[in-house]
Amino acid sequence: MCLGCGESQPKHKLLRVAKDNDGTAVLDLTGKHSGRGCYVCYNIDCFQNAMKKNKFARSLRIKNFPGELANEITAEILKGKSKPDEK
Numbered sequence: 001m002c003l004g005c006g007e008s009q010p011k012h013k014l015l016r017v018a019k020d021n022d023g024t025a026v027l028d029l030t031g032k033h034s035g036r037g038c039y040v041c042y043n044i045d046c047f048q049n050a051m052k053k054n055k056f057a058r059s060l061r062i063k064n065f066p067g068e069l070a071n072e073i074t075a076e077i078l079k080g081k082s083k084p085d086e087k
């Protein structure tokens with residue numbers, strides 16, 4: 001489920017953010033990270049909406065969502081817009 005719009009999407013349409021063992025949030029592009037994870041659509045509106053409400057930090061149970069990671073995700077979403085649908 002996307003943290004921004006709250007809609008369920010197939011996994012390949014979502015970007016996963018996971019929490020590392022040491023408590024840092026990481027972008028999980030493979031979807032195989034074992035830590036606690038949350039999802040957002042490949043949609044910049046969804047991401048910004050989730051950021052505004054601090055949903056990532058809350059969902060991952062971390063204090064602060066790193067700005068660097070936010071930039072990384074923004075770049076990935078903008079890039080992902082041209083990502084073809086997988087079957």
Ligand SMILES: [Zn+2]
Pocket residue numbers: 002003004005006007040041043046
């Ligand atoms: Zn969404």
